[in-house]
Each structure stands twice: as C-alpha cells, then as structure tokens.
Amino acid sequence: MYDGAVQDLIDELGHLPGIGPKSAQRIAFHLLAADPADVRRLADAITTVKDKVRFCEVCGNVSEEERCRICTDPRRADDLLCVVEEPKDVVAIERTREFRGRYHVLGGAIDPMNGVGPDDLRIRELLGRLGDGKVEEIIIATDPNIEGEATATYLARMLVPMGVTVSRLASGLPVGGDLEYADEVTLGRAFEGRRKVG
Amino acid sequence: MYDGAVQDLIDELGHLPGIGPKSAQRIAFHLLAADPADVRRLADAITTVKDKVRFCEVCGNVSEEERCRICTDPRRADDLLCVVEEPKDVVAIERTREFRGRYHVLGGAIDPMNGVGPDDLRIRELLGRLGDGKVEEIIIATDPNIEGEATATYLARMLVPMGVTVSRLASGLPVGGDLEYADEVTLGRAFEGRRKVG
Numbered sequence: 001m002y003d004g005a006v007q008d009l010i011d012e013l014g015h016l017p018g019i020g021p022k023s024a025q026r027i028a029f030h031l032l033a034a035d036p037a038d039v040r041r042l043a044d045a046i047t048t049v050k051d052k053v054r055f056c057e058v059c060g061n062v063s064e065e066e067r068c069r070i071c072t073d074p075r076r077a078d079d080l081l082c083v084v085e086e087p088k089d090v091v092a093i094e095r096t097r098e099f100r101g102r103y104h105v106l107g108g109a110i111d112p113m114n115g116v117g118p119d120d121l122r123i124r125e126l127l128g129r130l131g132d133g134k135v136e137e138i139i140i141a142t143d144p145n146i147e148g149e150a151t152a153t154y155l156a157r158m159l160v161p162m163g164v165t166v167s168r169l170a171s172g173l174p175v176g177g178d179l180e181y182a183d184e185v186t187l188g189r190a191f192e193g194r195r196k197v198g
Numbered sequence: 199m200y201d202g203a204v205q206d207l208i209d210e211l212g213h214l215p216g217i218g219p220k221s222a223q224r225i226a227f228h229l230l231a232a233d234p235a236d237v238r239r240l241a242d243a244i245t246t247v248k249d250k251v252r253f254c255e256v257c258g259n260v261s262e263e264e265r266c267r268i269c270t271d272p273r274r275a276d277d278l279l280c281v282v283e284e285p286k287d288v289v290a291i292e293r294t295r296e297f298r299g300r301y302h303v304l305g306g307a308i309d310p311m312n313g314v315g316p317d318d319l320r321i322r323e324l325l326g327r328l329g330d331g332k333v334e335e336i337i338i339a340t341d342p343n344i345e346g347e348a349t350a351t352y353l354a355r356m357l358v359p360m361g362v363t364v365s366r367l368a369s370g371l372p373v374g375g376d377l378e379y380a381d382e383v384t385l386g387r388a389f390e391g392r393r394k395v396g
Binding site: 028030062068087 | 200201202203204206207209210211213214215216217221223224225226227228229230234236237238239240241242243244245246247248250251260261262266267284285286289
C-alpha cells in the first residue's frame with residue numbers, strides 16, 4: 001500500500017514476534033520521523049548482535065566469546081547446575097544473587113503441539129556435561145507451565161538414574177501477592193509444599 | 199544484565215513505540231536465533247527507509263520523490279482536498295477507491311494534553327495550497343476522537359470564511375457491526391445523521 005521502502009520496512013518489522021501489521025506500521029512511521037542518528041544506532045545494534053553474539057559452547061547462554069562469562073568464572077561452583085529454558089531465565093536467576101553454580105540453557109521446552117521434542121533442545125549437551133562426575137545436583141528451573149513441567153519430568157527421569165541429585169524450584173504463593181488472587185493450582189502447590197515453622 | 203551487544207539491542211528496541219522491555223528482549227532473542235540474511239534485510243530496510251523516504255513537499259505524505267505519486271498524478275481532481283492526520287490515513291482512504299481528489303497530511307491532531315498545538319501541524323501549508331483558488335471543497339477526515347474533532351473544528355473555523363466548502367466524514371454505525379454493541383456517542387451520531395429513505 002505504501003511506496004517501496006516504507007512497505008519493505010513494514011513487511012520486515014511484521015516478521016518480528018509480537019509485532020502485528022498495525023504495530024509494524026506505527027514503528028515504521030516512528031522511524032521515518034526519528035532522528036537519523038537514533039535510527040542508525042538501531043540498525044547498527046541489529047547487525048552487531050548478529051556479528052558479535054553467539055551461544056556459549058558449554059551452557060548455551062548468549063555470549064560474545066566461545067564460552068560465556070559464567071562458564072569461565074572460576075568462582076562459580078562446579079557441582080551445582082541449574083537447567084533453564086532460555087538465556088533470559090539466566091538473567092532472572094542471576095538477579096536474585098542466590099545461585100552460585102553454573103547454568104545449562106536448553107533453548108526452549110518440550111512442546112509437542114508446536115513440534116518441539118527433546119531432540120530440539122540441548123539435552124544431549126547437558127548429559128555430556130555430567131561425564132566427569134563433578135556435578136552433584138541439578139536444579140531444574142524450567143517454567144512452571146505445562147511445557148516446563150513436561151520438560152522437568154522428562155529430564156528427571158533421565159537424570160535420577162545417573163546418580164545425580166535432581167531438584168525442582170518450589171511452586172507456591174508469589175511473595176507480596178494476595179492469597180485470594182492466587183489460582184487454584186498455585187494455591188494447591190503452596191499447600192503441598194508447606195513447610196513446618198518454629 | 200546481558201553482555202554488551204545484546205543489551206545494546208534490547209535498549210534500542212525499547213525506544214520504539216509500543217515495545218516494552220519484555221518485548222524488546224523477546225525480539226532481541228528472536229533476532230539472535232534468526233537466519234542472518236533475514237536480520238540483514240531488517241537492518242537494511244531500516245537504513246533504506248531513512249535514506250530514501252521523505253515527506254512530499256506538497257501534501258506531507260510519505261514519498262520517495264520530492265512530490266508524492268498522488269500529488270503528481272494528473273488524473274486526480276484538483277478541486278477536492280481531503281485533510282487527514284497521518285500518512286496511514288491516506289492509505290486507508292485510498293483502499294476504498296472512493297476518493298479521486300488530493301490529500302493534505304497534517305502530521306497529527308491538536309492535542310494540548312500532549313503539547314501539540316496548531317503550529318505543530320502542517321496547517322500553514324494547507325492554507326498555502328488554497329491560494330490559487332482551485333480547491334472548492336475540503337473534506338476533513340481527521341479521526342473521530344476528541345483530538346480529531348478539535349482539529350476539525352479548528353480547521354473549519356479557519357477555512358469556511360475563506361469561501362471554500364468544508365465537510366466532515368459522516369459518523370455513525372460501522373457497516374457490518376451490531377447496533378447493540380455501538381457506544382452511546384456513535385449511536386447518538388447515527389441518529390443525528392439519519393437519512394431519509396425511499
């Protein structure tokens with residue numbers, strides 16, 4: 001509907017996740033009216049990320065080197081491995097400053113409805129990391145939804161027989177939340193996982 | 199939170215309209231995992247739009263030339279001018295194939311709450327186009343919301359004394375819609391603008 005270059009941009013933006021035709025049009029016109037230096041910075045950031053960033057060959061996290069900062073950090077514990085779905089989960093856990101072990105990023109969760117099976121995730125790489133016997137506990141921190149639970153169950157079934165301790169992050173009431181607004185499943189989990197006090 | 203280039207990209211994407219931190223992160227990881235050729239096409243589309251596209255010096259629509267396709271089209275009527283807020287409105291009206299006149303794009307609507315006054319719109323350029331006396335009717339097609347109505351009122355007050363016919367697009371029930379779901383204002387306008395049949 002638009003002249004060449006504008007329509008090309010709308011089409012390209014429309015391929016991004018979560019960007020529909022209306023948003024693509026809105027962003028395109030925003031860029032048209034924006035400061036050229038800002039637009040140049042966006043275009044550069046896109047090409048740079050592709051040139052410089054790759055996935056860590058050990059854990060699968062994003063990295064600008066062959067091995068990421070966490071995998072090469074000598075202060076991290078080698079006996080504790082936290083398995084997550086995506087690099088953004090690593091960031092979320094790092095923010096808590098609670099975890100001092102290392103990570104393994106699966107690159108997603110088992111999701112047969114969308115054609116994602118175990119072979120599409122970095123599970124073989126995870127098993128490979130257990131070969132030297134250093135890892136003693138694996139904390140499965142996949143998302144608390146159907147796909148994440150299925151992935152956790154699949155991994156546990158594979159890992160427990162290998163003699164490693166496998167744990168799953170606790171489910172329960174979110175801190176600062178309101179009990180009456182918790183959904184039934186979360187509330188049920190909170191009862192199940194109740195802890196003795198005093 | 200991320201290594202340099204990924205964080206840079208998330209920051210740049212976060213400056214786009216309608217893109218929050220979560221969407222920015224999602225898009226950044228999508229690009230990281232995407233085919234390099236696709237990513238290159240997106241970056242190119244962004245820089246190209248900035249290099250090639252400008253605003254038509256006559257009507258303010260987007261154009262790859264000094265004057266846009268519609269302004270240079272000899273088959274369009276010179277006596278009929280449709281005033282819209284944004285280039286996307288031109289596209290919407292062109293899609294109806296109902297209008298054979300020319301356009302004037304204001305670049306927004308009067309919106310004092312967001313600091314947009316008449317001087318921030320292309321109103322002086324609109325008045326300039328009436329100098330040769332060719333334009334006989336101006337159809338004001340600003341959005342049917344508070345800002346669009348205010349802009350229409352402002353323009354009408356200025357244009358009517360100049361001896362030009364000024365009209366406003368009809369408000370009423372959307373075709374294919376359901377009467378019971380129409381809001382009160384729309385339904386009120388539909389009564390006001392009722393037309394005799396038969």
